[in-house]
Amino acid sequence: MNAPSPHISAERPVIRQLDEAAINRIAAGEVVERPASAVKELVENALDAGARRVTVDYAEGGKVLIRVTDDGCGMTGDDLPLAVTRHATSKIDGSDLLNIHSFGFRGEALPSLGAVGRLTIQSRVAGQDAAAITVDGGRVGPVRPVGLSGGTVVELRDLFHATPARLKFMRSDRAEAQAMAEVVRRLALAEPGVGFTLRDVSGGDERVIFRAEAEQGDLFDALRGRVARVIGADFADNAVAIDAEHDGVRLTGYAGLPTYSRGTSVAQYLFVNGRPVQDKQLIGALRAAYMDVLSRDRHPAAVLFVTVDPTRVDVNVHPAKSEVRFREPGAVRGLIVTALRHALAGAGHRASSTVGAETLAQMRAEPVGPRVYQMDRPSQNWPSQPTFARVQEWQAPMGFAEAPAARIEAPVETAAGYLGAARAQLHENYIIAQTADGFVIVDQHAAHERLVYERLKAQRDGAGIARQALLIPEIIDLSPDDCARLLEAAPDLARVGLVIEAFGGSAVAVQETPAILGQVNAQALIRDILDDLADLGQSQRVQAKMDAVLSRMSCHGSIRSGRQMRGDEMNALLREMEATPLSGQCNHGRPTYVELKLADIERLFGRR
The missing domain is CATH 3.30.1370.100 (MutL, C-terminal domain, regulatory subdomain)
Structure with a gap:
């Protein structure tokens, strides 16, 4: 016996016209997925209004309160009823949906927020009186006068109180707060000339979560300052500037060195005409650009801006506007891959400066038990607590002449380049080279593997x-x-x-x-x-498989670990590394050398 379908009613279904409140709640389900969605829409409205400073306050993960304050152009009392009406917008006139220059254009955000929460808008246009309007669960109140010096304040309370079932799908306050912070950081990267503040006002206390003052200077100076503030100074110091243009498409921003990679894609920020997007084609192009210098389990860090004529890209693909569709996707992808590979090759032998910092962190002693003062130490010929925490057994000091290393007496200036002059080879695999202000440790096998790999690729491409x-x-x-x-x-x-x-x-x-x-x-x-x-x-x-074969060939054809090298061989390897693009990392994205500054070494030994 066949069970009746739950989708088929015994009675003929009747077509009904939904009321405006139900329509708005349905639309809100697409536009407002969580508190972070509301923050995104409201901050984008503030930026479209020409704001130079935006402040976002929230309480209880945004479920109780979201308030966005800006110093933009504001709205008049006559504008407010229209602003909370669906498909009413000042961004476009509806004649050309492919020539959009603003963040918003659908006219859905404010009515959607008012349909699922308690929305209050206060605004003032310069030279006019301030006005306010309230929307509670889709019910629009009258316009009333208020006191406001300028700009706009949008306050959303009790999100999803009109659709309580949606609250069951919310994550913890902490997770929702992190999502809102990520939205603000992405928009802060999109607009370096605008100041942003994000505050948690839960429980009546005020805690600043993120603050970025408006950056000054030209495009790259302002973006570099904002990148350092949002992602961190380490990224700014270990990234190469990108500025390329082809066939009317321009790519700008910063791309991290391969050795400054991440375990996830959290440090990838992509923008199209200033709009933050999460587009799989752009992510794929970014991955392809690093394909030759990163292993599959590592992800590049980058802040990239694609600028193209608005008529050549469709942003009206999804209500959240996080996806785009290019008219010529191949041209955009090709520019990203080519520009990034060229920039990374231009970085030469550079490796991330964080590699040295991580090395020093590993060298610092880990605490073992309670502190033992010098007067209480046993007077034996070995330390009670070794300097290197991972040393398992103390051995008597060995003179340098007795050490299993090749030593070179040539002064630094006779052969030194960026990577210095070779001084010794340790354990038949690590070259120690002295630089002007420190020294480097080179993995001879990993370094030579990259050099051989680049030679093989050049031969393949040439012939x-x-x-x-x-x-x-x-x-x-x-x-x-x-x-x-x-x-x-x-x-x-x-x-x-x-x-x-x-x-x-x-x-x-x-x-x-x-x-x-x-x-x-x-x-x-x-x-x-x-x-x-x-x-x-x-x-x-196919290209990836061919590169994988060349990589395996280079591994077999490179200097093996355990081979003793003469001084001239080591210096020749260093000089070739300096002249070879991408030599700062092996074929799998691991660093080929570690640079340690003399000042850091002196601090390690307590000399500073």
Whole structure:
């Protein structure tokens, strides 16, 4: 016996016109997902109003109170009833939805907030009286006079009180507060010339969570200052400036060095025409740009701004406006990949300065038991607490001449470059080089592996990619959509050595493969490429596989750990590192050297 469908009523359904309150609550479900969504919409409104300072106050994770205060142009008493009406906006006139220059344009935020909470707006235009209006659960109150010096104050209380079921889906106050802080930080990066303050006023106390004063200077100076404030000075010190333009698309911002990577993508901030976005095509392009210098479990840090004619990008894709659709996505992706790779190569041998700091942190002694004063120490020939916490056993001091290391007596200035002059080789793997203000420790195998890898890639790109023709072409059956998508990408794939042709119907024939890959499972490769094309619109799969082969070849062809090197060999390796792009990290994104400043070493030993 078949069970009746729960979607089919025994009676004929009747079509009804929903009332305005229900319509607003439904729309609010798309626009206002959580307190952070409300903060985003209100702060964007303030920025569209020309505000130079924005203050956000919240209580209980934004569930009880969200208040946004700005010094923008304000609204008149006549504007306020329209402002809380759906699809009423000052941003566009509706004639051209592809030429949008503002954050907001849908006219849904304020009525949606008023439909699910208690909304109060106070505003004043210069030279006119201030006015206020209240919306409670969709019910609009009358306009009334208030006292306000200028700008606008929007206060949202008891979010989702009109839809209490939504409160069950809210996370903890702490999690919601973190989400609001992330929204404010992203908008602060988008507008370095605007001052931002975020405060927690729960329980009547006032605690500043985030503050960023308006930055001065040109584009890059202002952005660098704001980046240092939002992400941290470490990122600003370990990032390269990006400024590239091609075919009417401009890319600016900062990209972190490969050795300044993260375990997650939390430090990736992407903007399109100043709008913060989380677009999978842009994220994929960023990942592709670092593909050759980062392992799969690491993520780059970057703040990137794509500027393009508004008519070439559609921002009306999602009510939250966090996704965009480019008219020429390949051009944008290509610019990101090319510009970032060029900038990272231009950084030469640089490695993140945080590597040295992390090394020093590992070298500091960890506390072991209660403090033992010098007068109470046993008078033996070994320390009761070693300086290096991980040292398991004390050994008698060894003279330098007896140490298992190659020593070079050449003065620093005779061969020194950025990485100094080699002084010793420790454990047949680590080169110690003295610089003008400290020293570096080089992993000889990792460094030489990168050098060999770059040489192999240059040879491949210079002579072209050799192909191997398959004795019997491999026929692969695909769906019609996959077949069309793959054949459209066929010219790009041929340039990296993979030649495919239509074979009739929805099948393709793999005729040639890159010779460097050796024997290839063509069907698995094609499936992987199709996944890339479906997800990102472009595939780097063949290129990635070829680079992986070259990486393995370079590993086998590089100086192995355990080999003793002469002084001239070590100095030659240092000089080649200085002249080779990306030599600051190995093929897997790990640093090839650690730089320690003399001042830091002196502090480690208590000399400063």
